[in-house]
Amino acid sequence: MLEYITRRLGLMVPTAFLVTVAVFLLIHLTPGDPATVILAESYTPEAGAQIHKDLGLDKPLPEQYLLYVGRLFHGDLGRSVRNKLPVTQAIGERLSATLELGFAALIWSLLIAIPLGTVAALRRGRALDVVASGLTVAGISVPNFVLGILLILFFGLLLRVLPVGGFVALGESVPDNLSRLIMPALALGTFGTASNMRFTRSSMIEVLNQDYIRTARAKGAGWWQVVNRHALKNALIPVVTIVGLQVGAILEGALVTETVFGWPGVGKLAVESIFSKDFPVVQGIVLLSALSFMFANLLVDLVYAWLDPRISYS
Amino acid sequence: MRRAGILLLFALILSACGGGGGGTSTAPAGTPKTGGTLKIAQETEINTLDPNTSGLLVEREIYYNLYDSLLGIDAKLNFIPELATAWKYTDDKTLVLSLRKDVKFQDGTGFNADAVKFNLDRYMTSTDPAAARKSDLASVQSVEVQDPATVVIHLKRADATLLAAFVDRAGMMLSPTAVQQLGIKVAQTPLQAGSGPFEFVEWKRDDHLTLKRNPDYWRKDKAGRQLPYLDQLIYRPLIDLNAILASLKTADVDMARTVAGKDVEAVRSDSTLVYKDTPGLGYQGFELNVSAPPFNDPAKTKAVALAVDRAQILKNVVFNNGVLSYGPIPPASWAADPSEKIYDKPDPEKAKATATGFSFTLKTANTQDSIQTGQLIQAQLAKAGITVNLLPEDFAKLTLETRVQHQFDAALTGWSGRIDPDGNMFAFWHTGGSFNDGRYSKPQVDQLLEQARTTTDQAKRKQIYQEAQRIIVGDGVYVFTHHLNVAQISTKKVQNFMLIPDGINRLAEVWKS
């Protein structure tokens, strides 16, 4: 086991290296000049050249990459070209909003997915299961921005029960914050809900087929008791690993959801930065999201390895 | 459309009776109330609070309430005294400014000629790569302090546009003490650096910017009351026009400068909101690159100009919140001549006869309105047998390709407009001008534009600009479609706001009921 962990961590190093190269190349080969963003209407070629010098953009590419990696090791992700803020600060300011959104999406998804998945497993093959299965396929088929817009249409504009867009910090007003959180969390969490439900269901089915469950049933335990006491725990462990992946990929879904709802998180920052050619910020966000995703993947694989003694990872 | 016309008529009558300029304003409902917070929505986040490096319209909006300028303008775009009480050209190259003696900056430093010299020198000699005021002050040779209340500006050449520059950022005065103390932080936290009606409190990026009343502001209203009336201003970058509209409706914000054209009708008929507009100083349309094929062929530029249906764009994209444009001179300007109408109605047949069967790429910004306009133009030119390929790009890339690399066929970019017609023309169509993306060069135009700069006779300047406009429009280097109105939307509680064609929210005399 330890050998496996060390090997995986060791393999992560060249992968991480490749990731930084990929991110660096991706951004620097993008056509577009950050100098025009900084100077806007007052752009002149001379001022532009000066900005290039200041940002080190006139050096050869490999040299720029080495400088970039060097700074990375100091935790320096550079400065945003739009407003000169350190990238770490720009991301940090927005992180809590994204985390709040992601957390809310996760909570509601689990609250729905686990009970529904369990029930579907128990009533396997019957009407409820079929309907639930249909719903989950639908759930993973609706793009979260489409869902977001439909929610806005329905709850925001038609019924007018929820405020549309904007953000009020928790510190300022809890009800205002929560009322604006509902729709984006729903939009973001639906995909995860559907996935988790399917996974819970299949995992639960496997567990319920185990011998010790049959024994318990034979001894006269009711389904509910069996599920609560024995099955749920074991069925949920693999689900936790999937959830781990979803947490790692939180930024992916947040990108469009935050844009649709005007939620000021890291996802919206990413989209804004992509469109305004703010290289350092995009670089920073993509890098961080890749690293956290990689890390989450590693954790998931480790948990798998620990769980399933059949698998030898030598 | 009719409703808008009636409203405009009503507003004109009201303003004619109410005295003051030709701008629209609300008749004050009783005595101004002091106190209260005004929340203003902006459509983008600002980058800096330092006039030296500023490039955005939303920044100017804030500056006019934070800093004072040497000169101000009224609703007819005439110069009025602000920090300078009088100005006189003793000869072509010498401008003498008399200054107010009772102004203190928010940090207590007295305002005087030394402060003026400090600020102007700072703008002219700044080593910041983003310094943007140098071209505004390009004609200034030196600034001389004659006495604490008199400044003499020596010019390299005659410049009729300098006074207009002093109304905007190049004439904004900051406290020398504060600037020296704050250093680069003046761009983020200009504490007590201005002399304007409000002073800086805090700025949380992408969230809000707060200003509070300056208790020592030098201006009083007509009844002798201390200005400003309001306690506090909060600016919020809401970015999305729909979000801005929604916030106005729920009174989350009290005031905004824009809503989407499609929503204007609804806003006008909303009884909780007040909508005012007036023709602005800018123009919209698209530029053609006359230095390369296909548009180095004058017949093709003319064909495009003939085939475009301006009224259709104005109606479909702008919902008639503007007027048709026949050139760069805005209708609000003294240089405008409403009888000049080149390329009034589209004529696809004539266009076809002039030049047809070619194609080009029209680059637009990534905004909804730009893309919609582009598609309309595409359909309109197709009627004349001209194929348009659309390429939406983000603004930075567009600027790079047009302004720096001059690599484009056509680009849909407008101009927000300046008070003086020179600001709408010189840099664009003078040979080598910094905004001359299409590398247009006509000695005749150069001569006219230079002449207009050095003549101080306004009537003569009008004539010159009209002639220059005729040539520029006729050559089709820029296809003018419309002039946008500047607008002001506020809740009913906002009182005494005067809308000036530059569209800036000046809030010193605004109060909230």
Next chain:
Amino acid sequence: MSTAAPAYSAAEEQGLTIEEQQPAGLRQLVFDHPRILIGLLLLLVLVLVALLAPWISPHNPLSVNPDDARLPPGPGHVMGTDELGRDVLSRVMWGGRISLPVAFVAVGVGLTVGALIGLTAGYRAGVTDLLLMRLVDAILAFPALILAIALVAALGPSLRNAMIAIGIVQIPVYARLTRAQVFQLKALDFVTAARALGASPVWIIVRHMLPNLLNPLIVQVSLSAAFAMLAEATLSFLGLSAPPPTPDWGFMINTGQSFLINGNWWMTVGPGAAICVAVFGFNWLGDALRDALDPRLRR
């Protein structure tokens, strides 16, 4: 949340549970699992509508009629008109001609390149395998959508680049799948024997791997197509796909979104429904196929 979840977990990757299977006859398959039929029919309708759009669409999707802008659904325009007066239904129909090919091409790219990498890595093993798999890991390190967006933003927004970007994102799944198969096969005695006798590796692969690979591949292709459509919709929503005036579902939703506040709901609901139906079809089919073909889930 990640939409590129591979069809098989790490366990399957090791080839633990893949048995030698006969690819089931299609008729038998559908007979045993009617759910497959539903998925196939749905997709057939979609493909037909897209193919026949030039003939069956009521209007020209590009014809601009500013005077008829933003009309609600009614006679003459079953789904109403958009901001430039174009018929929404026609644009939705023609939109399939953009989204469906993107999905197919992207999956094709991912499949071909991925299989090539997997085969090479599996067959050559050693350092080649190590390096190639690190490349695959590097792609997997990015959340799929983020990588696609970053790629298109870097290459420049266009349909072709969207296909390439989404294709690249699909590579790892197919690489891993094929690689696992090759490893499993290499261990079998008869393969070693065949190689000793001088049989060409290509022949071995084709003869023995393909039948085993077919089932999981079919399932994965269907699910990949679902993801590809989702990704293309997201990219075009962000303005990173085909440029206007091309009728592209995601972009139509983006434009339509600003008119929601004016009550013009049809501009978003039309293309939105189309995307959902298409993705649903592929997902449903993939699920049904997986149920039918995966021995583990057989009752």
